[in-house]
Amino acid sequence: MEVMITISIAAIILGLGIPSFQSMITKNRIVSQTNEIIGLITTARSEAIRRNSTVTLCRTTSANTTQCAENTATWEHWLMMLPNGSLIQRGDFSRYNNAIVTSGLTADRIRFQADGLARTGTDLVSGNRIRVNSTHLDNCYREIVLGAGNRQSIDKDDATGCL
Template identity: 30%
Template sequence: MRTQKGFTLTELLMVVAIIGILATIGVPSFRSLILENRLTSTANNLLGVMQMARSEAAKLHSTITVCAASPDQSTCVNDANWSAGILITQGDDILRVVPLRSAGVTITSTRPRIDYRGDGKTTAASFTLNDSRGDDFERVIQVNAIGQACSGVSCS
């Protein structure tokens, strides 16, 4: 009597079919998870930039400007599209360059720049972050008149 080693062709085809079914179910969920993480990460970076700029304005008792960056990130642009990155400036001096290039995420604002005064106050603005999934998955960040930036349920 011989003992059989290995798999039969039928067993191998069944395993390949099961792997194919699991991949069909799992891959779209994984793609959605990646897109969600990109959008959340970009929103958190933008919130951090606003909070840092407000803090610097209060610390230095000076006006700190947060603006949309040019594609080479060397100057501010007068544009509502902030997807190329952000500059934090004090007068003509660039304090920080924040590249926000996250694949497929677009950032639009109601204002091309935000000026935080020495007391931390500013003019209200909002940012909308979108990706390829459309408006159902957008994130909105609001900056109120006293300079606080918030997103989602924390804005209530």
């Protein structure tokens, strides 16, 4: 009888703890994905200055393509390239826990010129956002805000206490 009570109590505790643990994992993955994107932006800027050339960071439609996507959509694959089409880097954003990356950049691309300033379309970047969220947690997100002069800041969902 005592064993049955112990097992019942353990089952209740596990039943309450597992959803909380899954939520914590999802939140940590959103933070990790955001940090990865900040690293990519910093690398693209550094490469532009180092090479004294324009470097483009953009969304692609597949992992093997060498061309930027022509429209906006969810970011799954990305590449960093020079104006002549030479590839610097390419990669994928992890889709674990249904992490979703979207942007407010023109054609989902950002260009860094040799002066280190970021542009989207023909305009200097100012207030453009890249958003990371998950379909597992409603209204739980982090946004990278790209400011003038390459200042980056993070906006997060403070209203629900998610992150």
